[in-house]
Amino acid sequence: MSKILTAYFSASGTTKKLAKTIAETAKSDLFEIVPEIPYTNDDLKWTNKSSRSSVEMNDKNSRPKISSKVENMEQYDSVFIGFPIWWYEAPRIIQTFLESYDFSGKNIVTFATSGGSGMGKTNNILKLSCSPDAKWCDGKRLSSNTDANTIKNWLDELNI
Numbered sequence: 718m719s720k721i722l723t724a725y726f727s728a729s730g731t732t733k734k735l736a737k738t739i740a741e742t743a744k745s746d747l748f749e750i751v752p753e754i755p756y757t758n759d760d761l762k763w764t765n766k767s768s769r770s771s772v773e774m775n776d777k778n779s780r781p782k783i784s785s786k787v788e789n790m791e792q793y794d795s796v797f798i799g800f801p802i803w804w805y806e807a808p809r810i811i812q813t814f815l816e817s818y819d820f821s822g823k824n825i826v827t828f829a830t831s832g833g834s835g836m837g838k839t840n841n842i843l844k845l846s847c848s849p850d851a852k853w854c855d856g857k858r859l860s861s862n863t864d865a866n867t868i869k870n871w872l873d874e875l876n877i
């Protein structure tokens with residue numbers, strides 16, 4: 718049987734809820750990507766050009782540190798990676814995560830929550846940070862309330 722990991726970053730709990738439903742439905746392990754320095758409410762203010770999130774998203778090379786590592790990443794055949802959309806992209810910490818492991822040969826599937834935006838160029842940007850011989854699968858923007866049945870249909874379509 719293939720072994721799956723659902724890894725996610727969630728600044729305010731929305732993606733966390735979705736990640737839990739995906740992990741339960743896929744019977745996967747669950748890993749929270751926790752920033753070494755947690756984001757405060759002020760850090761998340763997108764209306765403020767000098768807030769931490771604005772500064773990071775304006776810097777393509779920003780790589781916020783993660784507080785812990787996935788044990789034995791090599792045991793997983795597939796990794797779901799979830800995040801909120803920030804400025805039509807994934808938060809930079811997702812690039813930190815992708816650049817921290819060898820994903821060669823693994824299925825990588827993204828998923829996101831947002832206020833309404835789709836994934837845009839997110840996957841193209843993230844792919845550049847992932848091992849080139851990973852099997853990348855452009856994922857979906859989903860509502861945090863997506864029910865287990867809808868998730869199951871999506872997993873069946875992915876066939877992993």
Ligand SMILES: Cc1cc2nc3c(=O)[nH]c(=O)nc-3n(C[C@H](O)[C@H](O)[C@H](O)COP(=O)(O)O)c2cc1C
Nearest residue numbers: 727728729730731732801802804805831832833834
């Ligand atoms: C810094 C920042 C930038 C955001 N940019 C967008 C955006 O471009 N499009 C959008 O639809 N929502 C945007 N949002 C809203 C989040 O994507 C949305 O609230 C998400 O579900 C939050 O997930 P979380 O609770 O897991 O952090 C942004 C939120 C923040 C904090």
